[in-house]
Amino acid sequence: MDTVATEQAIVSVFEQIVAVLARKADAAIDDATLFRLTDTLFAAFARAGEDGLTVEQMKAACAAFPDDVIENRLGVLRRLGAIQPAFDKPYQREHRASFTSYVSMLFVQRMLARGGQSELHQLLTMEKTRLEGGQSTAEEARDVVVGITTALRLLVAELVALTIGGTVEALRERAPLLWNAKSLIDQASAVHEILLEFWPELSRLCGELRSAIAAYEDASTNASARLIAAAGTSRALNLLPPEMWRRFARRATVEELAAVLADQVFDAPSPWHDVADLAEAVVGRPQPTSGRSTPPRSRVPDGDERPPQEWSDAEAERLAGIAEEVLSGEDSVAVEQLLSGMDWVTARRVLADLVAASNNERLSYRLTWSGPVQVRPDSVPSWLTPGVFERARRHA
Numbered sequence: 001m002d003t004v005a006t007e008q009a010i011v012s013v014f015e016q017i018v019a020v021l022a023r024k025a026d027a028a029i030d031d032a033t034l035f036r037l038t039d040t041l042f043a044a045f046a047r048a049g050e051d052g053l054t055v056e057q058m059k060a061a062c063a064a065f066p067d068d069v070i071e072n073r074l075g076v077l078r079r080l081g082a083i084q085p086a087f088d089k090p091y092q093r094e095h096r097a098s099f100t101s102y103v104s105m106l107f108v109q110r111m112l113a114r115g116g117q118s119e120l121h122q123l124l125t126m127e128k129t130r131l132e133g134g135q136s137t138a139e140e141a142r143d144v145v146v147g148i149t150t151a152l153r154l155l156v157a158e159l160v161a162l163t164i165g166g167t168v169e170a171l172r173e174r175a176p177l178l179w180n181a182k183s184l185i186d187q188a189s190a191v192h193e194i195l196l197e198f199w200p201e202l203s204r205l206c207g208e209l210r211s212a213i214a215a216y217e218d219a220s221t222n223a224s225a226r227l228i229a230a231a232g233t234s235r236a237l238n239l240l241p242p243e244m245w246r247r248f249a250r251r252a253t254v255e256e257l258a259a260v261l262a263d264q265v266f267d268a269p270s271p272w273h274d275v276a277d278l279a280e281a282v283v284g285r286p287q288p289t290s291g292r293s294t295p296p297r298s299r300v301p302d303g304d305e306r307p308p309q310e311w312s313d314a315e316a317e318r319l320a321g322i323a324e325e326v327l328s329g330e331d332s333v334a335v336e337q338l339l340s341g342m343d344w345v346t347a348r349r350v351l352a353d354l355v356a357a358s359n360n361e362r363l364s365y366r367l368t369w370s371g372p373v374q375v376r377p378d379s380v381p382s383w384l385t386p387g388v389f390e391r392a393r394r395h396a
Contacts, residue, residue: 045097052094134198332390366392
């Protein structure tokens with residue numbers, strides 16, 4: 001279901017982008033696969049260089065897609081000029097791809113990732129450069145102020161609708177509209193000042209632009225406040241909704257996932273534990289029957305009860321025995337060497353004891369980690385960070 005929803009969201013952006021150019025309501029593609037096919041095809045043309053590609057070579061480059069889809073897509077691209085004969089001569093077999101069509105694809109991909117806000121940034125930068133010095137005509141200046149005002153009003157309307165009437169999830173989807181809001185406001189204000197300085201007859205339109213800028217500032221502030229409130233006051237990642245984590249895991253690249261886990265060390269459940277069993281164990285855990293707190297204990301130890309100092313000594317002795325057994329007379333041992341050959345249940349107990357020995361101030365042992373997390377699907381443990389357990393001199 002999530003995959004279908006993602007595909008529909010991508011197609012929805014396609015439809016919005018081509019709406020102003022479409023001749024019919026069903027003129028835009030309704031399957032994201034067609035977009036990926038076109039991207040694959042243009043990459044093949046780039047590798048071919050000036051020699052171009054024949055129809056057979058185009059089909060071979062897109063062999064991962066169904067034949068009927070390839071035939072249909074090639075026909076559409078040829079009719080619209082995205083694919084053209086390499087030379088104007090009869091019986092031409094080689095074709096070349098249109099640079100303009102590929103650049104439009106890059107534009108669509110950027111729109112998918114950033115929601116159009118970066119385009120508005122670039123538009124404001126170009127208009128500011130063009131208007132500086134008052135070299136443009138009054139008609140050109142009027143078109144600029146009307147265009148920017150309209151864009152900001154539409155942006156404000158969308159943000160207000162999402163903030164007031166939309167779900168938090170829908171607002172997160174459109175979060176790129178909030179990126180660099182302060183910079184966008186500053187750029188629009190700079191264009192407003194130039195327009196008012198060189199074309200005072202546009203003061204009424206400039207007033208509308210000023211109102212649109214203020215409205216965007218309020219709308220972006222309110223939208224950001226709602227997202228921050230939904231994320232929790234501590235900004236801890238584990239307070240984010242599970243849907244956001246699932247969507248990130250599905251959409252992220254291997255590099256993005258690796259960056260998240262690069263500095264994390266955790267004790268994962270055994271890989272042979274079934275998800276249903278884990279869920280049942282969580283649901284069936286004992287529930288507290290009362291909210292009453294435990295009564296305070298006396299500072300005087302009861303009868304045969306050992307004082308905390310003796311507890312600490314006994315635990316330190318136990319950990320020291322385990323540490324010496326692991327070191328076997330050596331000064332250090334690699335964690336990978338130590339855990340190899342163990343089943344995961346035993347390995348994580350040993351690892352927990354080594355961490356405890358390293359953190360015990362009474363003992364002279366140290367566990368250090370280095371390097372990135374290694375993923376080893378066929379080994380135990382399957383996730384491993386290079387580390388060394390060694391003797392260490394404690395400072396008095």
